[in-house]
Amino acid sequence: MRHTWIGQPLTVLAMVVLVVNDHVLKAAWPGLVTGKLSDVAGLVLFPALLDLVVGRAKVSIAVTGVGFTLVKTTATGAWLASEAWTAVWGPSKVLADPTDLLALPALWAAWWAYRHPVSVHKAVVFLVVPPAVLAVAATSAAEYDWPYSAYAVEAAGDEIVVHTKGGYGMGDDLISYRTRDGIAWDKWIQNGWAERTPRDCHGAACFRVMRGHLRVEEIRGGRWTTVWEIPDEARDRLVRRHPDPPFGHPEPVESLAVAVTERLVVVANGADGIALRDAQGAWHRLGVGPDGLRASSAVPLTTPGRYDVTDLVALGALAAALLALLAGARNWPIVIGGAVLLLGLRFGLSMVDSTLGFLGMPPALLLMVAGTGLLSWGISRAGPPWRLIVVSLVTGLVAGSAVLAPYAAWSAGALDFYTDAGRAALAAFTLVTAAGMVTGYLKGGRR
Structure with missing residues (x-):
């Protein structure tokens, strides 16, 4: 009976391993072993599921092997798998990783399970199929970093507050940093989004940012004059040097907001971090990341542009x-x-x-x-x-x-x-x- 493949003990064991590994072991012991174990279990389980529709074991195993290879070795294949999982199970991200091809010998185990059927009642099949489908579709989402960016700044008395976002999940970790001197930063977690201020003044000193550029202007003698900028061609390389988010559009690399105190001027530059004018009037670039605002985190302007063509x-x-x-x-x-x-x-x-x-x-x-x-x-x-x-x-x-x-x-x-x-x-x-x-x-x- 064809349905015995899905009820074969090895196939059922693969289903159990897939569920336990994805939802327990990966979280407890993330690493190479748990990462590959899911691939092995999935390659044993999926052909038996597919065969319930196809009805030809060799075709089911071949389609599984070819599809797995395309997903793991091509950007288009990974994108298609991501779209399919997203449509069925919500936002998902499947990454191409040629090293996962090491799991392909597991298809031999799937073939062995097909060649050694066991007699099971159809009721068992009906009980096994739903959790098997869920095991394949509802694999745990891999943790990923959403790029950090400085999206807003504001002046609070004699302090400057820089608002950032990023981190795990969908980039909703809202972290703010407060400083009086531009050297020491106090960190705390925000509960809401801050508004952007594209123009700010302290007394007679007024500054504004130029959207679409990494540029700051100050009003002098009644005219706006550029006081800090990164050339557009260098910005063009910075845009493609920063990592893209797992979903959605890349974080902006442009001047978004400015804040001014008596001693400091700070500009939020999106994924590029901030530009800071210190008390002596010197400008500095500070990159933004999980460890806060640091000059060492800023991408060098001489870095080659990243292209993926x-x-x-x-x-x-x-x-x-x-x-x-x-x-x-x-x-x-x-x-x-x-x-x-x-x-x-x-x-x-x-x-x-x-x-x-x-x-x-x-x-x-x-x-x-x-x-x-x-x-x-x-x-x-x-x-x-x-x-x-x-x-x-x-x-x-x-x-x-x-x-x-x-x-x-x-x-x-x-x-x-x-x-x-x-x-x-x-x-x-x-x-x-x-x-x-x-x-x-x-x-x-x-x-």
């Missing part, structure tokens, strides 16, 4: 290679299959940044699978000349490198802004792909 480079390389192949193909299945695959890739990429991404990904995946199948069938039948295959591969490699190069140049300071790198990458991709398509067209008809 792996998926973009891979997509560019694949698209360029396909377009070169299509330009030289003399076979309609190749042309149609390649076009459908490209359409699926483009649609899937647009869904990643869409609020309806989870709903839009299945059609995109269907297009990719259909396009890949038709393309493979066309290539197997037509047998394109080896010259065209070489041109296609070279075009893909060069195009991927051409997309990556401008971002690396921006990170090193050769380009001022991240958007400049994006425009240069698009131009380079277009030129390389056009050259590859022309070459593919010329080589396609030759055997």
Whole structure:
């Protein structure tokens, strides 16, 4: 009886281990062992659950292995898993971690459980399935840090108060720091949000922040004059140097609020921390973190910009290679299959940044699978000349490198802004792909 797989003692044991490990052991002994144990138990349990729908053990195990590999090795796979878990069980974050592939041999244990069934009553199956589904879906949320940021400042007599947020969960740890001299800070926990003051005065001394920049101005002789700033190109690198929150938009890296006392001027700069003018008139940057406000926590202005364009480079390389192949193909299945695959890739990429991404990904995946199948069938039948295959591969490699190069140049300071790198990458991709398509067209008809 097919249902005996889910009731097999090893499968039931995996369910128990998954629940206990996720909700007890991980909290008590966080680390490598408890982290991998959930993967092992899940790989034993999930194929048996999937087989209740699929009805073919080999297919269930193969789908589990392929899906697990994609989730753990690709950003897109991790994002899809996060969206699926969020839709079922609330906000969740699944992280790609190739080391989790060490758990894949657990699929052999799942196969062994299938090959050694036990006779169980259907009532047992009905009792086992609900907790098994919950065990897989309701895994404990991993703890993560929401980036800390200084979101507001205020003057309280001769003191300055800096309001920060961040920490575990959804970044709702509200911590404030009070100082009179800018050196010693008193810390306490806030119960509510503070308001931002983009402009503040002490006597005749008035200051204001410039939103969208890391810049402070002071009124002098009836005119606003910049008294502290970080150049916009340096800010552009700082924006992408700070970590992104698990959910939502990145914390701002810009001047948000200012507070003034007789001795001090303090500016809240979001994730970059604060800018502080001391009693001697010198400006300092203090970073913000779980240990408070410190100069050592501030990201150096000379730091390289962080860029994560792996998926973009891979997509560019694949698209360029396909377009070169299509330009030289003399076979309609190749042309149609390649076009459908490209359409699926483009649609899937647009869904990643869409609020309806989870709903839009299945059609995109269907297009990719259909396009890949038709393309493979066309290539197997037509047998394109080896010259065209070489041109296609070279075009893909060069195009991927051409997309990556401008971002690396921006990170090193050769380009001022991240958007400049994006425009240069698009131009380079277009030129390389056009050259590859022309070459593919010329080589396609030759055997």
